[in-house]
Amino acid sequence: MLSLKKISFHLFALGMLVITVIPFALTIIISLSPLDLIAHGEVDISKFSLDSYVYILTKFPFDSWMINSVIVAFFVTVLNLVINSMLGYSMARHKGMGWLLFVIIACMMIPSQVLMAPTYMLLAEMGLINSYLGLILPFIFNLFFAFLMKQYYESMPFELEESAYMDGLSEMKTFWLIIFPIAKIPLISQAILLFTANWNAYLWPSIIGSSSDMYTLPVGLNSFHGQHEQFWNQIMAGVVLLTIPTIIIFLIFQKYFTKGIATSGLK
Amino acid sequence: MKDYVCLKDICKQYDNSDSLSVDSFELSIKKGEFIVFVGPSGCGKSTTLRMIAGLEKITSGSLSVDGKQLNDVHPKDRDMAMVFQNYALYPHMSVKENIVFGLRVLKQSAEEIAEKLKWASQILGLDELLHRKPKDLSGGQRQRVALGRAIVRNPKVFLMDEPLSNLDAKLRVSMRNEITKLHRELSATTIYVTHDQVEAMTMADRVVVMKDGIIQQIGKPMDLYHNPANTFVAAFLGAPQMNLFEVEIVGRSLRFASGLTIAINEQQYEAVKHLMRVKVGVRPENIVADKDKLTDFPKDKLISAPIHNMERMGNENYVHITLGGESATLRVDSKKMHESVGDSFSFAFAEEYLSFFNSATGAAIPVAAS
Numbered sequence A: 001m002l003s004l005k006k007i008s009f010h011l012f013a014l015g016m017l018v019i020t021v022i023p024f025a026l027t028i029i030i031s032l033s034p035l036d037l038i039a040h041g042e043v044d045i046s047k048f049s050l051d052s053y054v055y056i057l058t059k060f061p062f063d064s065w066m067i068n069s070v071i072v073a074f075f076v077t078v079l080n081l082v083i084n085s086m087l088g089y090s091m092a093r094h095k096g097m098g099w100l101l102f103v104i105i106a107c108m109m110i111p112s113q114v115l116m117a118p119t120y121m122l123l124a125e126m127g128l129i130n131s132y133l134g135l136i137l138p139f140i141f142n143l144f145f146a147f148l149m150k151q152y153y154e155s156m157p158f159e160l161e162e163s164a165y166m167d168g169l170s171e172m173k174t175f176w177l178i179i180f181p182i183a184k185i186p187l188i189s190q191a192i193l194l195f196t197a198n199w200n201a202y203l204w205p206s207i208i209g210s211s212s213d214m215y216t217l218p219v220g221l222n223s224f225h226g227q228h229e230q231f232w233n234q235i236m237a238g239v240v241l242l243t244i245p246t247i248i249i250f251l252i253f254q255k256y257f258t259k260g261i262a263t264s265g266l267k
Numbered sequence B: 001m002k003d004y005v006c007l008k009d010i011c012k013q014y015d016n017s018d019s020l021s022v023d024s025f026e027l028s029i030k031k032g033e034f035i036v037f038v039g040p041s042g043c044g045k046s047t048t049l050r051m052i053a054g055l056e057k058i059t060s061g062s063l064s065v066d067g068k069q070l071n072d073v074h075p076k077d078r079d080m081a082m083v084f085q086n087y088a089l090y091p092h093m094s095v096k097e098n099i100v101f102g103l104r105v106l107k108q109s110a111e112e113i114a115e116k117l118k119w120a121s122q123i124l125g126l127d128e129l130l131h132r133k134p135k136d137l138s139g140g141q142r143q144r145v146a147l148g149r150a151i152v153r154n155p156k157v158f159l160m161d162e163p164l165s166n167l168d169a170k171l172r173v174s175m176r177n178e179i180t181k182l183h184r185e186l187s188a189t190t191i192y193v194t195h196d197q198v199e200a201m202t203m204a205d206r207v208v209v210m211k212d213g214i215i216q217q218i219g220k221p222m223d224l225y226h227n228p229a230n231t232f233v234a235a236f237l238g239a240p241q242m243n244l245f246e247v248e249i250v251g252r253s254l255r256f257a258s259g260l261t262i263a264i265n266e267q268q269y270e271a272v273k274h275l276m277r278v279k280v281g282v283r284p285e286n287i288v289a290d291k292d293k294l295t296d297f298p299k300d301k302l303i304s305a306p307i308h309n310m311e312r313m314g315n316e317n318y319v320h321i322t323l324g325g326e327s328a329t330l331r332v333d334s335k336k337m338h339e340s341v342g343d344s345f346s347f348a349f350a351e352e353y354l355s356f357f358n359s360a361t362g363a364a365i366p367v368a369a370s
């Protein structure tokens, strides 16, 4: 039976859905419309075309930006998964590392903007400006996720590692074959969050990637700004293209994503 | 046969502890033997087992298997298999993958692996379960998978730490028999840890009784039962446990706290005559309570005492009586039992079965055979 509570919940969910969907619908509509119609705030389905898409895909190095984005987001995500779980695992198992936890929590309290200038200088010193390494290195681990992994591994019985040793595995192999894959659920939700965040990242890539061959997609999109005119339809076409991969990833891993959020840290 | 596993003077002190958790553990195990470590909680059984496995560092002493010193060898190189109390199955792998994981690590051929998997799953009745994940199994099934994982490896030594303690009573009995049967077929050297004296008595070739990190006695189950080295072993093995009384030696008799005196025979007297007091032990089955048999005893040997509690086991009753402040347990055929709690009950000691212990140290006092 539909109670008042249920109905109001569904109305609430519907409202949230509308709020999130409307901007996205507008993005698609604008990307399909000619510029003069947009300027007058009109929508005419008969004039919809893929011209903006064709334009940005042919006139800009969209493919190389896409590749840059994929490389950066992919490596940042993979390195994060490995390093976060290694960090979390060692903190969970070596109680003597308690001080590290303190350091981590202290570091989490520093706003990332504060670190930007010194990080830039450091990378410049290393000659990594305008390189993949410069885009990737500063983000290869995440203290917050490392902390979550610590919570996860603390709830894992240590007999698991011990039976892996008895089965003939070294510590390192035990990590790769047992410890790492066991955390599949929290790692998948981490992967989705990290991939999306890095795929969409703008600030750092725009600082480090100063030449257009090192642009990632979001930085490249920003270069659509004309001197005097805003080509909104082209920008929105770029946004749609930018969004598609994250939507696909989310759809594939949706099941794990919600599970991971619900269980991370608990077990 | 020569010794296969040798533990020499092994001690363990945990870093955060100021006493020894295992003290001078000394044991030699023959190939194919089934050894059970038994003792109350915290006596150091798991610690010893884990030192043998290499999961815990040996503080001092030496461990060797098959002539090879193992103190500083990583567990992965010891060629042992362990069944843990919580089974520790890999949760992200199916039953089949769990079983063959160790073989894959050893890089055995696919045919060999398939053959061993088939063999183990048949013995343990896992055929139907091979594709399930551990979380979808019952406790008993998990236990069998853990056993399977161990037996396919065909290791030098099997180590088991209370593998049955998570099962219900009925399953425990049947798994106990499974493991014994398996051992008979494989004759693999096995070290089995339990706090359950029934498992120790029924499964072991030899039992090691421990208390507070110290070995109390090592021997065949029946030897320990009939000739316990001290009051601890005497009371630990057997259920209901052995009755122990503090008695005075007066002439050729024992005087109980209640004032009751019973005569002892020549050999017993020879053994205890130099002492003022001893502890005397008598197992419940050696107290005669059957009315037909009691008629054979002279009047002065009959004892009567009030019943203060009674446990019905079905075929027999455990009758608890109070004898001068001390409590004693008798086993009585339930068909011949008509008294109830509060009634006075008559019985007699089968005196040839009395055991004697030093009342200060608890050590057994041997009595020459008559």
Ligand SMILES: Nc1ncnc2c1ncn2[C@@H]1O[C@H](COP(=O)(O)OP(=O)(O)OP(=O)(O)O)[C@@H](O)[C@H]1O
Pocket: B014, B015, B016, B017, B021, B039, B040, B041, B042, B043, B044, B045, B046, B047, B048, B195
């Ligand atoms: N990691 C540890 N650190 C410090 N002391 C420990 C540790 N593990 C065990 N001990 C101590 O060592 C002693 C022996 O413990 P152990 O686990 O071997 O006992 P056990 O005989 O297996 O008992 P149980 O039947 O309860 O499993 C205990 O006093 C225990 O408190």
Ligand SMILES: [Mg+2]
Pocket: B045, B046, B047, B161
């Ligand atoms: Mg234990």
